[in-house]
Amino acid sequence: MNEAAPTPPPPSAGRLVPARAPPTILWAxxxxxxxxxxxxxxxxxxxxxxxxxxxxxxxxxxARAIPPALALGIFLVPLVLLVELPEMVLLRGIPNRRRRRGLCPGCGYPRALDDHACPECESDGFVRPAIRPTLATLRRFGAMLLLALLLGAAVGETLMQLDEARFRSEVRARPPIVLLGGTPSPDDLIFQRRRQWPGSFSWLWGTRNGQFFATSPAIDAPR
Structure with a gap:
């Protein structure tokens, strides 16, 4: 005796479409x-x-600069609310706006209010609840904060070394200064200029014979 073909199950209640934000958007x-x-x-x-x-x-x-830089990361803590911004927009904001316009929250297909499921994507029309920060959100933010700290330290140190290298070249490229008596100035004549921003409160010093040091308002002694 031939058995009847099984009837496909109806869409499960509470199915939310889209189920997750596109990975490309998330990682970008x-x-x-x-x-x-x-x-x-x-x-x-x-x-x-x-x-x-x-x-x-x-x-x-x-090593002396990284810990206080990490401490200054306290001012970035409010940004933890923006970690889940793509999910807030793609999984709640846009579906909620579609629903108010009489469209399917999941795919934007026109649907009647009494439809139990969207004929296009089988979404039941529910919009997911508000997305709130969780422990996973805090862990994700902490990982991104540490990665940003390492990135900032690497870029900052590179920019400082490039600025100091330019200062060495500027000092060596300066023409010799002839005094009134015609005697060339000594090689230890000191040249100076400010560091590049944001460290422009600090001064770079150097001589033609290869002695270079820096000073800052906080620490007056050259190093």
Whole structure:
């Protein structure tokens, strides 16, 4: 005896479409999020390195600048509310707006109010509840914050080393100064200029014979 073909099950109640935000949008947003915070940490790191009043690169100088830069990350904590912004827009904001216009929240297909399921995507018309920060959100924000700190420190240190390299070239490229008596100036004649922004409160000093150091208002002694 032939058995009747099984009837396909009806759409499950509470099915939400789309179920998740597109990964491409998520990762692009998170990369942009890290770069924005990284720009903040770049400014903070360069300022803290300039406060040290040091010239050149050592691991100790970097190690002294990173902890206070991380402490300044406290001002970025309110941004934790924006970590889930793509989900808020794509999974709640846009579907909610479609529903108010009489469209399917999941795909935008026109549907009647008494329809139990969208004929296009089988969504039942429910809009997901408000997305609130969770422990996973805090962990994700913490990971992005640390990544932004490392990015900012790397970029900031690179910019500082490039600025110091330009200063060395500027000092060596200066023509010799002839005094009134016709005697060339000594090689230890000191040249100076401000660091690049945001460390422009610090001064770079150098001589033609290869002696370079820096000073800052916080630490007057050259290093």
């Amino acid at each position: 947003y998170r990369a942009l999020f890290v770069m924005v915070m990284g720009a903040y940490f770049t400014i903070a790191y360069e300022s803290l390195r300039a406060v040290q009043g040091s010239f050149g690169f050592t691991i100790g100088q970097v």
